[in-house]
Amino acid sequence: MEYPVIFEIESIYYPILAAIGVIVNLTAIVILKRGKCGLSKCITQYLVAMSTADLLLVIFNVILNRINNIYFLFSFLFITPMCALRVVLSLAALDCSVWFTVAFTFDRFVAICCTKLRPRYCTKRTATVVVVIISIVSSLRSITWYFVFVPSVIIDNVPWFCMQTPVYFISPFWAAYEWIDSILTPMLPILLILAFNALTVKNIITANRLRRGLRCEAKGDKQIDQEVENRRKSIILLFALSANFMLLWITYVIHSLNWPVRNFNYTDKNLSDPVYVAQQVGFMLRLLSSCTNTCIYALTQTKFRDELKNGLKYPLNSILKLFK
Template sequence: MGYPVIFQIERVYYPALAAIGVTVNLVAIVILNRGNCGLSRCITRYLVAMSAADLLLVIINVILNRINNLYFPVSFLFITPVCALRVVLSLAALDCSVWFTVAFTFDRFVAICCQKLKPRYCTERTAAVVIVTVSVVSCFRSIPWYFVFVPSIIVNNIPWFCTQTPDYFTSSLWIVYEWIDSFLTPLFPFVLILVFNALTIRNILTANRIRRGLRGYSNAETHIDPEMENRRKSIVLLFALSANFILLWITYVVHSLNWRVINYNYTDKNLSNPIYVAQQFGFMLRLLSSCTNTCIYALTQTKFREELKNGAKYPFTLIVKLFK
């Protein structure tokens, strides 16, 4: 009897995702840190943090969790304390990735809509403080999950595998904690991103209309306004990153909400069950968001594309110089 289709897809999908995700996030971190992309140091801080969180997410969640579970069903990573630690680190990296996106969205909202607050908030120092704060809070918020798991079996006094403690399904404390955790990641971020983007769009449309009026433009005229052009380029990056996050997370969010309402204690892991398949596709899309940001940078930022091309040409240029 062959493997179910979803299992076969996962065995190909996750190794490919790991190879691409590690490569593109490392490339993004190197290029952004060079500071030649024409972005402010504040924006660069957030983008580097997002790429670093995505890189950790690929390493921990995709490689150490998904690929390890698919290809190495028995390894030291399945010793219960290590297994529980993997879950905690995976959730912390996921939390950072999500909230760095929210922090970046809020920073751009302040820069565009709150001119009085902008000089104080949209600085490299503030970005560093926000990034460190989000990282610390995400780590501490993930620690309780370590205590959810107990060993499935004990062999030679060594606890193996992770299974949820019975109290997890019956304790009101754990039930409330999981609902709060689900609200904080990603339901609340979803709402924040949508609200900040809606307010930003409204502000931009109003400002553009006023600016055209002051400059004597009619809607039919096609004059190039440098200020409006710069504003357009900055918001394209913001909206592309936000839309990417929302589109790739929506399947997971809808499934998660739907199943918590219908059947909180869902434990059917039948690989052919439609609900389980939908859940796994939600996981796949959610993790795909960890390696799409670099593609967005390349599509929306001209100088990032130039740096990428220069980096790709460098090994060949070096070889030519060596043989001259």
């Protein structure tokens, strides 16, 4: 049997993504938890939460869903309750990953633009509360999808595989719920990230102009302004994470706007259909975002790179000591 090209690509892509995703996210969590990257406790809390959500996304979506569906066609994970649970866990992890990014963006907006609110909001305690609330809401919202699925077949009184209940395709409730769900993830997050970043940029440009003017009047020199430099580093990290999120989600968003997934039954279609290919590419890019944040930290944060280098050197130095 000849498989479509997109299927062959997925069979190679997802195992590589899983291996890289687990390693880089575990590495990011360990380095960030050490607290030696020169970041505030507030920022560190959000970044650890984002890396944890990305790690869970790799485990639940890439490994237990994508890879399992490609390489293990008949395992206990295909029993209907397990199948539905895999979907719920994948959606919850995805939702957390998206909204943690929004929360981090809003936190940086408050830190840079809202001087009166900053002392009360930009704290580790507030960040922890926000992370917990997002986790609970995302989990509760994802549980609803558990009730969409029914068994595809029953063998020896055991329900196997998952398929949407027929009511799902004709029910106004589910149509409205899916529409609202598509707005909450990712349409609303993208709009919020764009809005917060736009306001942050506007505030930074205005503040930097004022500071440069005051420094020129006071000193008449061109020394480096440490406050401006700190803002520059913070905004580089913020924009890199935000741009990464939006670029990797854009294919999925465009596909969803033009052709809702629920209206296209691909089991009855050619798997080489351009609409199906666009959907799968959107999924692949969307899941790639679970591996790229650590690369962004390494590229934008000098102390994170130093910690990473030290971590890589430690086992090598330990091995060399054994031979001395």
